[in-house]
Amino acid sequence: MQTSQAPLSDRVLVVDDDPTVAEIVTGYLDSAGYTVDRAADxxxxLERAEAHWPDMVVLDLMLPGMDGLEVCRLLRGRGPVPVVMLTARGEEDDRILGLEVGADDYVTKPFSPRELVLRVESVLRRSSARNNTGPLLKAAGIVLDPVGRRATKNGQELSLTLREFDLLAYLLRNPGQAFSREYLMREVWGWEFGDLxxxxxxxxRLRGKVEDDPAHPRLITTVWGVGYRCDTAAGE
Incomplete structure (x- = not known):
């Protein structure tokens, strides 16, 4: 499968303590047109990110000393940056932990380097403001700007990850419609298959940020046996 050439401005930070994996990943990303920085811990x-803030981080979960989960938390605390997490164990708990701390995607080792490059391209493509157009989206005190990739609730800035933002935007654009998890994975993540x-x-996570009472959601509701629906009349 052919991959497109990435814009020269796209900088990817690869964090993996396995030199062989890091070298292979770096080689494929470099061939795809990315500027690549590397770190082994x-x-x-964090030092490399501070010196040259990346457009994307490919981050191994199992690192010496500070693990990938902590690195992801600290990076997300410094500013918005898409993160693709690598995990050797592939267990559901590990994947969920990565997503819980703000990773936008994950790839389980062993993986195809070409697949990883395609995942990186997909995440970067969706994070680019130039690919997000349309008017402001408003519901239940939430104002979402697709172009500026900014969202507020009752005037307060919402700290959303890339996928959380895209998921909220998709639901707000399609109020009253019930979507299955499979459908959302295809339309929001761009995956034809994956872990639901x-x-x-x-x-x-999104409910925890946009709902007045996440335990009893009124904006993003569950449609039993189907999936999820956005009820834009919530809070009116």
Missing amino acids: GNTA STVTVHVR
């Missing part, structure tokens, strides 16, 4: 990754718990985790 969490502290070095990814959608579940993101809905839970």
Whole structure:
């Protein structure tokens, strides 16, 4: 499968303590047109990010000292940046932990380097403001700007990850419609197949940020046996 050439401005930070994996990933990303920085541990990754803020981070979960989860938390605390998490174990708990701390995607080792490049391209493409157009979206005190990729609730800025933003935007654009997790994975993530718990985790995280009472959601509701629906009349 051919991959498109990335814009020269796209900088990817690869964080993996396995030199072979790091070299292979770096080689494929470099061939795809990305500028690549490398780090073998969490502290070095944070230093590299501080020196040259990346457009994307490919982050191994299992790192010496500071693990990938902590690195992801610290990076997300410094500013918005898409993160693709690598995990060797591939267990559901590990994947969910990565998503819970703000990773936008994950790839389980062993993986195809070409698949990883396609995942990176997909996440970067969706994070680019130039690919998001349309009027402001408003519901239940929420104002979402697709072009500026900014969202507020009752005037307060919402700290949303890339996928959370895209998921909220998609639901707000299609009020009153019930969508299955499979459908949302295809339309929001761009995946034809994958772990459906990814959608579940993101809905839970999103509810925690946009609902007045996440335990009793009124904006993003569950349609039993189907999936989720956005009820834009909530809070009116």
